[in-house]
Amino acid sequence: MIQRRFPGLRPVGFDISDSACAAYRRVTGGEAIQGDLTRPLQHHRRFDAALAIGGLHHCIVNLPQAIDNLAQLVKPGGVLLMMEPSSDGVVERLRNRWYRHDHYFDAQTEHALSHDELLQLTKGQFRAEVVRYIGGPAYFLILNSLILRVPLGAKRMVAAGTWPLERAFNALNSRGAAAAFIARWRRV
Numbered sequence: 060m061i062q063r064r065f066p067g068l069r070p071v072g073f074d075i076s077d078s079a080c081a082a083y084r085r086v087t088g089g090e091a092i093q094g095d096l097t098r099p100l101q102h103h104r105r106f107d108a109a110l111a112i113g114g115l116h117h118c119i120v121n122l123p124q125a126i127d128n129l130a131q132l133v134k135p136g137g138v139l140l141m142m143e144p145s146s147d148g149v150v151e152r153l154r155n156r157w158y159r160h161d162h163y164f165d166a167q168t169e170h171a172l173s174h175d176e177l178l179q180l181t182k183g184q185f186r187a188e189v190v191r192y193i194g195g196p197a198y199f200l201i202l203n204s205l206i207l208r209v210p211l212g213a214k215r216m217v218a219a220g221t222w223p224l225e226r227a228f229n230a231l232n233s234r235g236a237a238a239a240f241i242a243r244w245r246r247v
Contacts, residue, residue, distance in 0.1 A: 071089060096114075106132055115172060138246070145237055145240045148237050150194070157206065184246065186245050191229070192231075192234045197225035198238055200221055
């Protein structure tokens with residue numbers, strides 16, 4: 060989708076998993092780099108932008124190192140776009156219980172994040188430009204359908220009824236009620 064919108068873009072995938080990197084190469088035809096953001100990277104390429112969709116909350120074993128690595132990967136003036144589950148809302152207590160009791164989740168290696176605490180970990184390497192709080196019914200029923208075990212085939216029908224509610228919920232931009240945040244940070 061991003062390549063259709065920006066035809067000159069040369070995206071590079073990044074993941075800890077060799078099989079995910081292989082799948083990225085197969086699906087996109089693009090380059091993929093295997094690496095662990097929670098350990099110092101030996102990768103010296105710099106990028107204009109990075110996109111992290113639900114990946115940072117899997118790096119809690121060493122989140123400061125993950126942030127330092129992202130700062131190394133993004134050129135000064137470049138952007139980091141992210142969407143992560145938010146620990147600042149009322150959903151957090153329920154999410155923690157779910158993570159502990161659902162075998163599909165690893166409570167030891169994933170945790171929702173507070174945007175403000177995450178930004179502090181950058182030690183001034185990034186500055187926040189945009190932060191929005193989101194996550195209503197479509198966030199759970201479509202994007203995170205594994206949580207409620209919504210079958211893939213049912214998503215199209217579920218979407219028709221939930222997207223209008225999702226738009227209304229997201230318009231509130233309520234940190235306390237939202238399940239996730241989206242942010243655009245600029246590399247200083």
